[in-house]
Amino acid sequence: MISPVPLSDSIYFAPLLPWQNELWSQLTKRVLMPQQSLPHALLAAGMQGMGKRAFVWRLVAWLLCRERVNHPLGACGTCESCQWLRSGTHPSLQVLPIISMPVSADNAYAKEAASSTAKDKKSAKAASNAALKIKVDDIRALQPFIYQGGQGMRICVLDYAEQMTIAAANALLKTLEEPQAQVHLFLISDTPAQLLPTIKSRVQQLALQTIEPTVSIDYVTQVLGSTVNREAVGTSAIEQLIQLANGAPLAAVSLAQAPWYGKRALWLTTWQALRSGKRSSIAASDYWQTQLSISEFIQLSELMLVDMRRVCLGLDALQKDIDLSASLSNYKPAESSFEAFINSLQQTKIALQQNVQEKFAYDKLMQELAYL
Incomplete structure (x- = not known):
């Protein structure tokens, strides 16, 4: 069976994100008005952190809800259909890939579920990555569900749609070209450029990517609450988070809450100490292992490198709360050093997938950071 067993059902009934109100109203009115309906196939695409998965799962729940006429703002949460969603056994919902379980607003879903029986990290990650692939047999397995006929709405959700193989995409084309009554397909993609043009030409994209800056600022401020004192710093800290997150509010919140975000100045100090020889790479490695996991340190390093390169190119730093310009005033790494x-960061990611010990990876990265 392809329908998911969600680790959390809250995503189906979560409050609507403020920048999605207008689109929600447009779509739900089409469903409720006589002689109108949704397009057969819809695509929710764009970078992570914009809330596209939150919107899709909320809309799926509402479309299937038995009381949607009386609840235009979202599924009722109590009818038989909503209870099926809560238990992960809805007979009118099919989801690919199998591990796509709604657990958060717009993060990658719980890949661990696909690899919980793996014996080590290497096999767990391999199982998780393989499970994201949508193969031709997966699409074929949907056919009986799509063409079974009968009464009532049926919904298929293809998350990570860019992970379809060529054969799977070609198999899906037949379904897109021969729409069935009461059947709706939702495709979700973080990288829609990887979708086949023939697929994109047969779906209607949801307008989820445009968010007014003031709406983003208000949302991030509200979610973070006392984490950022807006009265003291104005909107600068919030604006920086949103800018670093490329305008994605949910990603900005995740960034602020990341354990490494507050260690950016410390990373800069470590780099200067390593480069000047005031600290050994082994000592730096031993210290940072007590602060962050290697994956968190890589995320921190990637952010710092982006901004350092900007400054070296004569552009303004995105991070205004640390003094990158002063740190780079006497020495600017060459472009070849950045590359x-x-x-090295990319090779470390690959090595970690191959079960390389974190200590060894940390030691090697610190040695190479000293030569940046």
Whole structure:
């Protein structure tokens, strides 16, 4: 069976994100008005952190809700259909890939569920990555559900749609070209450029990517609450988070809450100490292992490198709360040095997937950071 067993059902009934109100109203009115309906296939695409998955799962729940006429703002949460969603056994919902379980507003879903029986990290990650692939047999397995006929709405959700193989995408084309009454397909993609043009030409994209800056600022401020004192710093800290997150409010919130975000100045101090020889790479490695996991340190390093390169190119730093310009005033790494260290970060990610010990990876990264 392809329908998911969600780790959390809250995503189906979560409050609507403020920048999605207008689109929600447009779509739900089409469903409720006589002689109108939703397009057969819809695409929710764009970077992570914009809330596209939150919107899709909320809309799916509302479309299936038995009381939607009386609840235009979202599924009732109590009818038989909503109870089926809560238990992960809805007979009118099918989801690919199998591990796509609604657990958060717009993060990647719980990949661990696909690899919980793996014996080590290497096999767990391999199982998780493989499970994201949508193969031709997966699409074929949907056919009986799509073409079974009968009464009532049926919904298929294809998350990570860009992960379809060519054969799977071609198999899906037949379904897109021969729409069935009461059947709706939702495709979700973080990288829609990877979708086949023939797929994109047969779906209607949801307008989820445009968010007014003031709406983003208000939302991030509200979610973070006392984490950022807006009275003291105005909107600068919030604006910086949103800018670093490329305008995605949910990603900005995640960034602020990341354990490494508050260690950016410390990273800069470590780099200067390593480069000047005032601290050994082994000592730096031992210290940072007590502060962050290697994956968190890589995320921190990637952010710092982006801004350092900006400054070296004569552009303003995105991070206004640390003094990058002063740190780079006497020494600016060459572009080749940036490229070498970025390559090291990528190689470290690959090595970690191959079960390389974190200590070894940390030691090696610190040695290479000293030569940046």
